[in-house]
Amino acid sequence: xxxxxxxxxxxxxxxxxxxxxxxxxxxxxxxxxxxxxxxxxxxxxxxxxxxxxxxxxxxxxxxxxxxxxxxxxxxxxxxxxxxxxxxxxxxxxxxxxxxxxxxxxxxxxxxxxxxxxxxxxxxxxxxxxxxxxxxxxxxxxxxxxxxxxxxxxxxxxxxxxxxxxxxxxxxxxxxxxxxxxxxxxxxxxxxxxxxxxxxxxxxxxxxxxxxxxxxxxxxxxxxxxxxxxxxxxxxxxxxxxxxxxxxxxxxxxxxxxxxxxxxxxxxxxxxxxxxxxxxxxxxxxxxxxxxxxxxxxxxxxxxxxxxxxxxxxxxxxxxxxxxxxxxxxxxxxxxxxxxxxxxx
Amino acid sequence: xxxxxxxxxxxxxxxxxxxxxxxxxxxxxxxxxxxxxxxxxxxxxxxxxxxxxxxxxxxxxxxxxxxxxxxxxxxxxxxxxxxxxxxxxxxxxxxxxxxxxxxxxxxxxxxxxxxxxxxxxxxxxxxxxxxxxxxxxxxxxxxxxxxxxxxxxxxxxxxxxxxxxxxxxxxxxxxxxxxxxxxxxxxxxxxxxxxxxxxxxxxxxxxxxxxxxxxxxxxxxxxxxxxxxxxxxxxxxxxxxxxxxxxxxxxxxxxxxxxxxxxxxxxxxxxxxxxxxxxxxxxxxxxxxxxxxxxxxxxxxxxxxxxxxxxxxxxxxxxxxxxxxxxxxxxxxxxxxxxxxxxxxxxxxxxxxxxxxxxxxxxxxxxxxxxxxxxxxxxxxxxxxxxxxxxxxxxx
Numbered sequence: 001x002x003x004x005x006x007x008x009x010x011x012x013x014x015x016x017x018x019x020x021x022x023x024x025x026x027x028x029x030x031x032x033x034x035x036x037x038x039x040x041x042x043x044x045x046x047x048x049x050x051x052x053x054x055x056x057x058x059x060x061x062x063x064x065x066x067x068x069x070x071x072x073x074x075x076x077x078x079x080x081x082x083x084x085x086x087x088x089x090x091x092x093x094x095x096x097x098x099x100x101x102x103x104x105x106x107x108x109x110x111x112x113x114x115x116x117x118x119x120x121x122x123x124x125x126x127x128x129x130x131x132x133x134x135x136x137x138x139x140x141x142x143x144x145x146x147x148x149x150x151x152x153x154x155x156x157x158x159x160x161x162x163x164x165x166x167x168x169x170x171x172x173x174x175x176x177x178x179x180x181x182x183x184x185x186x187x188x189x190x191x192x193x194x195x196x197x198x199x200x201x202x203x204x205x206x207x208x209x210x211x212x213x214x215x216x217x218x219x220x221x222x223x224x225x226x227x228x229x230x231x232x233x234x235x236x237x238x239x240x241x242x243x244x245x246x247x248x249x250x251x252x253x254x255x256x257x258x259x260x261x262x263x264x265x266x267x268x269x270x271x272x273x274x275x276x277x278x279x280x281x282x283x284x285x286x287x288x289x290x291x292x293x294x295x296x297x298x299x300x301x302x303x304x305x306x307x308x309x310x311x312x313x314x315x316x317x318x319x320x321x322x323x324x325x326x327x328x329x330x331x332x333x334x335x336x337x338x339x340x341x342x343x344x
Numbered sequence: 345x346x347x348x349x350x351x352x353x354x355x356x357x358x359x360x361x362x363x364x365x366x367x368x369x370x371x372x373x374x375x376x377x378x379x380x381x382x383x384x385x386x387x388x389x390x391x392x393x394x395x396x397x398x399x400x401x402x403x404x405x406x407x408x409x410x411x412x413x414x415x416x417x418x419x420x421x422x423x424x425x426x427x428x429x430x431x432x433x434x435x436x437x438x439x440x441x442x443x444x445x446x447x448x449x450x451x452x453x454x455x456x457x458x459x460x461x462x463x464x465x466x467x468x469x470x471x472x473x474x475x476x477x478x479x480x481x482x483x484x485x486x487x488x489x490x491x492x493x494x495x496x497x498x499x500x501x502x503x504x505x506x507x508x509x510x511x512x513x514x515x516x517x518x519x520x521x522x523x524x525x526x527x528x529x530x531x532x533x534x535x536x537x538x539x540x541x542x543x544x545x546x547x548x549x550x551x552x553x554x555x556x557x558x559x560x561x562x563x564x565x566x567x568x569x570x571x572x573x574x575x576x577x578x579x580x581x582x583x584x585x586x587x588x589x590x591x592x593x594x595x596x597x598x599x600x601x602x603x604x605x606x607x608x609x610x611x612x613x614x615x616x617x618x619x620x621x622x623x624x625x626x627x628x629x630x631x632x633x634x635x636x637x638x639x640x641x642x643x644x645x646x647x648x649x650x651x652x653x654x655x656x657x658x659x660x661x662x663x664x665x666x667x668x669x670x671x672x673x674x675x676x677x678x679x680x681x682x683x684x685x686x687x688x689x690x691x692x693x694x695x696x697x698x699x700x701x702x703x704x705x706x707x708x709x710x711x712x713x714x715x716x717x718x719x720x721x722x723x724x725x726x727x728x729x730x731x732x733x734x735x736x737x738x739x740x
Contacts, residue, residue, distance in 0.1 A: 105661040106696030143698045144423040176420035191383045192409035221599035256662040
């Protein structure tokens, strides 16, 4: 079918395109029959070669499912330090996928980001990814001291698995030196960074996770043209997907929540407002996994609402001095009791 | 701000050729002259409208991106650069400072929310007094910028707080204390802003003021007042159309304000504190719907339960890094002895912080400004009354 693609959809400069149409070329199939010399009757050979390379680039590059399976098996997921959330995601935040966390302010999105950027460095001997992290901060909410705190808790955990007397596997300073931090002040910088991120990743080939905290902030102001916003977001997401695939890394994006009003036709009825992830419907299609974080009765909950391979599920977690952890059973049951009292 | 630059200014090793610049300037509707305009366009648009090759466009975009993209730093170097300057400023409540790992963090925006008479302005005034004091006395040794939208700042009260809180340093009877008091009042710069337009203008002009007067703390009291006044026309005609441009305009304006405050806080490494009003709403009803979004049923009438939320919605709440919520108790409920300092006991709770757990602390307002109350004695005096209120609802 791709042969029927019209010439006008190739990214050729208008001058060359006019010449092609004049010469009677309408679709890509017409071009396939020619050779560079043949084509160069009206234009230079360089341009002719360029045109033909364009058409060839449009052929499909397929990979068999078994190849994909092998690749995905090889990639270790990144643990969130909460078993419940890891199980919900099938072992942790998946490599080669875009995972989005949405949540109200104060629910712990930044904590997830810091925890993941530390956990990506769990050594291979403990079946961790042993990689580095890129942390893209658009909000300025990253606190280095907190990263040090979470890192030292991770170090203690990892070294606890070691036999006494052997050398420690990790230490806090090396962990912190392997988190690359970008602070962006507007969305132009974000577009620019994603554009040249592949150069950075070539220099730092051990990067296994890219964290964007948060995608929404700069896109929620200063855009009068919503179509433009959608287009920029989509092209960002496509670039990120490409990066996730070609560099074998996980992309984690944090998103804010926004309030959507429903006005009931009956004036006396209560008006409803629901909290939904920001940036709209078309953005929702860009992520492979989407997790909503929210409070329920004083307990933090995580709800997987979009995933291609895991079922929808709600789990609880908590955030302590050492980072993200599971809710311990007896603690949660004692907290649930007052709620039951309330219902009576 | 810094990343919307003119393409003609690009450094020699990245510079675009004159021909390329000329072609970009031919873009319909005004041409492409800045980095922002260029990066917002897609490749195909540029190829189409500027008569450039696809590869050339890629190359131009890459060069421009390289030019404006900020350098990365490792968290390790981030941490060591911070430790040279004290990164926190006191909240006037010692235990709260300890919980926040030192107090109000620099380089980020902190919000104090609370109902009326909970002491938001008192917090601001006490902090401005402390901030003007020299570093060795626990201050910041700089000036304070006080953006006052409600017109509640009272300079007499500032002097009162100063001379009662630090009777030695600000003794009005000695010439030294007098000059200290004078310097304190000189170092608090008050900006009155009566409309959102004025607020944005003063924020834009703030950079110069910060440099010339060595401002280390910006207080904004209160951010909600003006926007509520200007945009809160939601009674009748807007009830039909909630998504009216005015409400959108409000959140757009707020996020712009907060982006500017953040930028200032970070570029000058200073503390920014904003105060905000609250509305009460009934206990949120969490219902999980088929599409798995959380549903919050809002009713209009106020309710007795202590569930308050800051007025400006989630868009604003996302943009602040630390949030402290103030609560006052009804005197009838707490029922403690009259004339006692604990009589007007109020509570401050950490509701959002990247480093601190959700803890609560008690304070009162007296002639020294904000003072902490010892919780132990408060609890002993008060065994029957406020136990219910004392239980925090966070996981800590």
